[in-house]
Amino acid sequence: MEAMARTNVKRGKTTSLRRTRLGRKVGRAINSGLLFLVAMTMLYPFIQIFLKSFMTDTDIINQGGFFVWPNTWQIEGYKSIFEADSVYNVGHAFLISVFVTAATTIYQLTITTLAAYGLSKRFLPGKKFFYAFFIFTMYFGGGLIPYFILIRQLGLLNQIWVLIIPQFISVPNLLVMKSFFDNFPSEVIEAAKVDGCSNWRTFISIVLPLSKAVLATIALFIAVGVWNNWFTTMLFIQDPDLRPLAYVVQVIIDMSVGRNTQDGQTVQLIGKSIQYAAIIVSTVPIVLVYPFLQKYFEKGVMIGSIKG
């Protein structure tokens, strides 16, 4: 934070110092213009699919250009995916997603925070070993099949818990949090000890409240990851009532286009506005938390990147 403030001051000084040549100004305008194009490239696919989700299929097909606008706004796509007796049952899947995301975020955040705080303790005998124990899993793994067999052996197949229990840590997140705790002012902890606080008390009522920013960042990262996770469901869950939204959207898109195309002819089983409505419904929550994410994540990622 301090370092950032310092650079800002420096930059401000440079503005006045630097000679404003015409060439520089033109260059800067070109730069800004190019970046505007880049920014629009990032937004365009979302905007067009948002608009198309309110159009009828005929309307969508008739407007094949870059700029589309609904002739008549309709919400049939949304209606049909939210019907309780429809095969998609997006409303139910949405609730499953909310539950799984909330539960996993709390669970994973707790385990990650505890482990990171333990690893950040200075002069802890065997610390290097524990550190290596965590890091090693980043570089080597048993692979998909042994993992699949393990999950089956544990009796987690077709259970909602399979979406939660194995998602207990992400080592990169652990490293970000560890480096945050590494830089935590030790005087504060020493002062608490002098006041007779136990390790647990110090952790709960002093360290955690001062770590809100990093905790919020990691929590949001976890939540987005869980919300987007469709693969675990595809692997382990057959019961349609246990499917979270990410997987239902995957099924809807998968059933409609792409797979089983013959001679470049697209086989279409599900209406376009239905697909697009499903995509929008699954994306909106991310867009809603996004401003909060952005506020924090640069800081979080930077802390992580310093440590490598």
Added chain:
Amino acid sequence: MKSFLGKKNQESNNGVRIAPRSRAAKLGKNIWDNRFFYLIMIPAIILLLIFAYEPMYGVILAFKRYSFKLGITGSPWVGFKNFNELFEQEEFWNAFRNTFVINLLKLVVSFPLTIILAVQINAIRSKVYKTFVQTCVYLPHFVSWVVVAGLIFSLFDESSGPIYNFLLSLGIKTNVFGDGNQFVALLVLSDLWKEVGWGTIIYLAALSNISTEYYEAADVDGANIVQQFFHITLPELLPTMSIVLLLRVGSLIGGGFDQIYNLYNSQVYDKGDVIDTYLYRIGIGDGNFALGTAAGLFESLANLVLLIGAGVVIGRIKKKVE
């Protein structure tokens, strides 16, 4: 561990002789005093043992014939039979080659463009505009490949896709889901679209640490922007670039499952099938667990070798530069 030994040496330097027995007792006391910190690591350690280390033990299945009844431990050993079978399959080598080619193309395209984008963003003066650009370019990173695949299907739809129609109006009839080469181009470009913005963050952090005095001095000396880029910005970014490159090279074999699984079909297997998708089809799809485990182990080991190799190379380069 090191810090503990350091402490001990310090004490012996002070002339205090510590008998071995008391040293062990001291270590015991040190551990006991820190029991809180060990205790809070226990949940993560137990879960890692179950969900990460147990499957590592499970890789022995690569050398066995899987029997559902006997489980991994009880299944009979078959030596390298699974690997021989795997290496005889043309589909495996095809997937292996595709993985490497696709990842290399992604690296070649996105590595320089990410740096250029970061430098461009860093050059924006207006804080509001900068935030706006950053908000837009980071966004695709946070949506899943499922959603991005949906977006791509809509953009390249043959009746309503704006990109498809635009290219058609230029006389180019695209067939991104049917033609292998076009499919690979789609993979590279959609990966660029999704991750280029996110990739700039690490460079922006490095750029904000470059002292502006360098640029001021260069201005006084009359160096133009291009000269400043090559003589100040690029050398300052070198450490970050080498870390990013190391990590990318270390993951050249593997990955890409979410993207490719959601976009591909049997028509583009020849160019678009990668190890992870192949492994999923034979392992989960066909239920050939032993063969799937062998493919997974091969992938893990190849990656490990690449990562270590890249680390050694970069370490040598760094030494030479210094």
